[in-house]
Amino acid sequence: MRIGVPKEIKVHEYRVGMTPAAVREAVHHGHRVMVQKDAGLGIGLFDSDYETAGAEIAATPDEIFERADMIVKVKEPQHAEWKMLREGQILFTYLHLAPDPEQARGLMESGCVAIAYETVTDQRGGLPLLAPMSEVAGRMSIQAGAHCLEIAQGGRGMLLGGVPGVAASRVVVLGGGVAGTNAARMAMGLEAHVTVIDINLHRLYELDMQFGPMLNTIYSTVDAIEEYVLGADLVIGAVLVPGAAAPKLVTEEMVKKMKKGSVLVDIAIDQGGCFATSHPTTHADPTYVTDEVVHYCVANMPGAVARTSTFALNNATLPFTLSLADKGYRQALADNQHLKAGLNVYEGKLTYRAVAEALGAPFHEADSLLGA
Known part of the structure; x- marks a missing residue:
C-alpha cells in the first residue's frame, strides 16, 4: 500500500503522522511511504532521517493526496485538505467531528474512508489512540x-x-x-x-x-x-x-x-x-x-510539546496503521472490532452513532455498509 504523510497545516501544529521509525516498520512490511518535505522539521525529524528509513520525500501535499492509498495525519484535515481527499482513500487521524459539521460534510462529500483515532477502542473499554x-x-x-x-x-x-x-x-x-x-x-x-x-x-x-x-x-x-x-x-x-x-x-x-x-x-x-x-x-x-x-x-494542546506528543502517538497508532496497510481497510476492520469502532465516515455516510446524533444526521451501521 502507498501511505502518505502530509505536513500538518493547522496553526502552530508541529506533530507528524509517522516518525522515521514508524516509516521503517511500514517499509519492512512491504509498503511505500511518501512523506511531505519538512513534515517533521519542527521537531527535529529531518527529511534525511525519513529517506534513511525508506521513505520517498514529496514536494507538495497535492502529490501526497493524489498518490497515496492511505493518509496518516495527526490533526483533523483542514478545508484545503478536504478538497484533495478522494473516494475510497483511507484517512487515519484525529477527527473530532461532533462539534464540526463543516468538516463532516467535507469528508462525506469526498467519499473517503475516515477512521478517527479518538473512537478506536480496546479490550478494556479504553481509547488507546486518544x-x-x-x-x-x-x-x-x-x-x-x-x-x-x-x-x-x-x-x-x-x-x-x-x-x-x-x-x-x-x-x-x-x-x-x-x-x-x-x-x-x-x-x-x-x-x-x-x-x-x-x-x-x-x-x-x-x-x-x-x-x-x-x-x-x-x-x-x-x-x-x-x-x-x-x-x-x-x-x-x-x-x-x-x-x-x-x-x-x-x-x-x-x-x-x-x-x-x-x-x-x-x-x-x-x-x-x-x-x-x-x-x-x-x-x-x-x-x-x-x-x-x-x-x-x-x-491542540499537545502540539506545544510536539516532539514528545509525536513519539507517544506513534507508539499507539503504528499497529493499527500497519494492520490497515497490510490487510486493506475492509479486512482490517472485519478482523478487529476495536479498529472498526474508529470508522466515522464511509462513502459519504456517518458510521459513528454519537457523531451522527450530535450533527442531527442519519446514522448507518458500519457492518451493513462494509458487508455490502
Whole structure:
C-alpha cells in the first residue's frame, strides 16, 4: 500500500503522522511511504532521517493526496485538505467531528474512508489512540493553568503550591479519566489542593485508593460542581463522552460568580468544550477573558510539546496503521472490532452513532455498509 504523510497545516501544529521509525516498520512490511518535505522539521525529524528509513520525500501535499492509498495525519484535515481527499482513500487521524459539521460534510462529500483515532477502542473499554494525547494534555493543563494564574496573564496572582504560611491554590478537575488523572497528578506534585469530580463511583474509588488523602474525590452533581467551581482558583475541564459533543458542566452563570482572575482550562475543547463560555483558541493566541475569568481553550494542546506528543502517538497508532496497510481497510476492520469502532465516515455516510446524533444526521451501521 502507498501511505502518505502530509505536513500538518493547522496553526502552530508541529506533530507528524509517522516518525522515521514508524516509516521503517511500514517499509519492512512491504509498503511505500511518501512523506511531505519538512513534515517533521519542527521537531527535529529531518527529511534525511525519513529517506534513511525508506521513505520517498514529496514536494507538495497535492502529490501526497493524489498518490497515496492511505493518509496518516495527526490533526483533523483542514478545508484545503478536504478538497484533495478522494473516494475510497483511507484517512487515519484525529477527527473530532461532533462539534464540526463543516468538516463532516467535507469528508462525506469526498467519499473517503475516515477512521478517527479518538473512537478506536480496546479490550478494556479504553481509547488507546486518544490516551497518549490525553496524558499529555492533562499534564500540560496544569502548566498552562499555573501560567494563566500569574498577574501578567490576567490571573489572580497565585502560585499553585503557595509557600509556607500562605495557602495553596485550589484546583478542581472535572473528569477522572486519563486526562483528568494526569492533571490531578501534576497539580498534587506542585502541592496544590486538588479535587476531582466524576460521575463514575468506581473511578473515584480507584483514584482514592491510588492517591489517598492527597486527593479529594467528589461525586458529580450540579450542586457539587457549582460549589467546587465557585471556590476554585483553577478548573480543568477533562470530561469525555467518546465521539460525542462534551457536556456543558459549567454554565455562564457559574462563570460570572467565579473569583476574579480564576482560570478555566478546557481540555475537552476538541469536542466542543465543557464550559458554556468556551470557544477554541490557538497556541498563537491561547487565552481570552470572559467575566474576569481567564479561559485557556487551545484545541491542540499537545502540539506545544510536539516532539514528545509525536513519539507517544506513534507508539499507539503504528499497529493499527500497519494492520490497515497490510490487510486493506475492509479486512482490517472485519478482523478487529476495536479498529472498526474508529470508522466515522464511509462513502459519504456517518458510521459513528454519537457523531451522527450530535450533527442531527442519519446514522448507518458500519457492518451493513462494509458487508455490502
